[in-house]
Amino acid sequence: MKQTCLLALLIFSIAGCAQAQTGNDGAARLKITALEESWYQAFKAKDTKAVDSILDERVLLVNDDGSVQTKGEFLAAMKYMFSQPVAQQQHVRPESLEIKVFGTTVVAIGVMLVEGVEHGKTYRRRERFLDTWKYKDGSWLIIGTEATPILH
Amino acid sequence: MKLYLLTRIGVLFLAGTATAILGAQEKDQNIAGPKILALERAWNLAESAGDLKALDALFDNELIYVDVDGSLMNKTQFLAHMKSTHPQQVITELMTVQVFDDTAIVNGSYRSNELKNGKPIVRRGRFTDTWVYKNFTWVCITAQATPILE
Numbered sequence: 001m002k003q004t005c006l007l008a009l010l011i012f013s014i015a016g017c018a019q020a021q022t023g024n025d026g027a028a029r030l031k032i033t034a035l036e037e038s039w040y041q042a043f044k045a046k047d048t049k050a051v052d053s054i055l056d057e058r059v060l061l062v063n064d065d066g067s068v069q070t071k072g073e074f075l076a077a078m079k080y081m082f083s084q085p086v087a088q089q090q091h092v093r094p095e096s097l098e099i100k101v102f103g104t105t106v107v108a109i110g111v112m113l114v115e116g117v118e119h120g121k122t123y124r125r126r127e128r129f130l131d132t133w134k135y136k137d138g139s140w141l142i143i144g145t146e147a148t149p150i151l152h
Numbered sequence: 153m154k155l156y157l158l159t160r161i162g163v164l165f166l167a168g169t170a171t172a173i174l175g176a177q178e179k180d181q182n183i184a185g186p187k188i189l190a191l192e193r194a195w196n197l198a199e200s201a202g203d204l205k206a207l208d209a210l211f212d213n214e215l216i217y218v219d220v221d222g223s224l225m226n227k228t229q230f231l232a233h234m235k236s237t238h239p240q241q242v243i244t245e246l247m248t249v250q251v252f253d254d255t256a257i258v259n260g261s262y263r264s265n266e267l268k269n270g271k272p273i274v275r276r277g278r279f280t281d282t283w284v285y286k287n288f289t290w291v292c293i294t295a296q297a298t299p300i301l302e
Binding site: 056058060062063064065066067068100102103104105107109126127128130132134136143144145146147148149150151152 | 212214216218219220221222223224248250252253254255257259261276277278279280282284286293294296297298299300301
């Protein structure tokens, strides 16, 4: 009898843990979806402070031309771009987003439409982006990000 | 019986503590960093040799792979792609790893020597790989490559 009770308790505990994990995954999924949206809104609103708050200090950002920037370089480039006339600025519109949870690490993958002017010529391209988020000291931060032009 | 139970609990506790300590060490930058760089090198060798079994072991089943042309693949698709293409020589030019507890990000650049329409071409690219510590081992969960425009 005791053994049966212990077994039942164990099964319930495992089921409870699995449920809690699924619940956490769901919460993380919602949180990262909201943070991705806030990143887009911050970019649109030219709010470098908000972008600053979601990037980890050690993050390296790989741009669509294969160049790489530290957080400081990226924020400086953002500020410079926003100091230019609107016609010269880059505009970004997200098309899709998928979230995958790996414990306390979450991957956001999607497609965005990027429009702008480069060397006097306008461009419009679709890019695949992948952001890696990590839960650190009570908040989610981007620890890795890269964008690749979609060539077909 | 009580003594037996207490001994078992004690052994389990010690085993748990030892596992936790070893796990914590595995996630330390100084220990995990070189280990992950070695795994990256193993990946290059496996890709050059067309060793799908070795590649399979390096990737998590939920792998997300973004190829240099922006196409998206899962693990099965990536391994099938590797099987159908000629093994290519990939030379890593630069590679850094940053460990964030049970997650590590590898950034680097590479040069690949390929054949296109029978002609040898050299491509350069930048990559970001994400590794997570799972079931006492590091596995790659994402990999993305972007061409370097020169």
